[in-house]
Amino acid sequence: MTNDQVIRVLVADDHPIFRDGLAVLLGSVDGIEVVGTAATGQEAFDSAVRLRPDVVVMDVQMPDLNGIEATRRLAAAVPESGVVVLTMSEDDGTVFAAVRAGARGYLVKGAEQEEIVRAITTVASGGAVFGAPLARRIAEFFAAGHLEPRTAFPDLTAREREILELLAAGRSNAQIAQALFLSQKTVRNNVSNVFAKLHVSDRAEAIVRAREAGLGR
Secondary structure, rough: OOOOOOOEEEOOOHHHHHHHHHHHHHHOOOOOOEEEEOOOHHHHHHHHHOOOOEEEEEEOOOOOOOHHHHHHHHHHOOOOEEEEEEOOOOOOHHHHEEEEEEOOOOOOOOOOHHHHHHHHHHHHHHOEEEEEHHHHHHHHHHHHOOOHHHHHOOOOHHHHHHHHHHHHOOOOOOHHHHOOOOOOHHHHHHHHHHHHHHHOOOOOHHHHHHHHHOOOO
């Protein structure tokens, strides 16, 4: 993308006041054009497929389809559209779920206008950007060797690894469900699959195995 090109942005948030306010704010910035807004994750996905924006500014907690799953589908269907997650949550589970889903930016609501615009510009140019505290935590996460468990348990799916990571950190099923925006039934099913694949009989044994592999530190 060259400097004189306009960045086409789609804003997705289920709160109309915030969504419309952000759209007006971004639309007033030179070099940015808001091509559409969406109130649900499904609407965000459908609009992005149709409009092919350069950047989608995505909330996480939305009806129909949460922002994490919408991001995952967008990364597969419209890889040229970069996603900047803009949400209330600083929870590690949400941050890493967004990164794994393919988000190239993650900001917490309350970020200054300049920071949001800078994130959009960076992502539109092919880069990635995270607020300073989040970037530091992500760096610490990978520096601690948290990539290694991907090979430690090759039979696990990406979702099961996410759940095992949180389980190893001492999270309850309810907390895991909240962090990953899943139903508790889905979490229970995945936990059962993890137990079977790790050949363990209970939660305590699974945590021991996971921590030996470097998860949950």
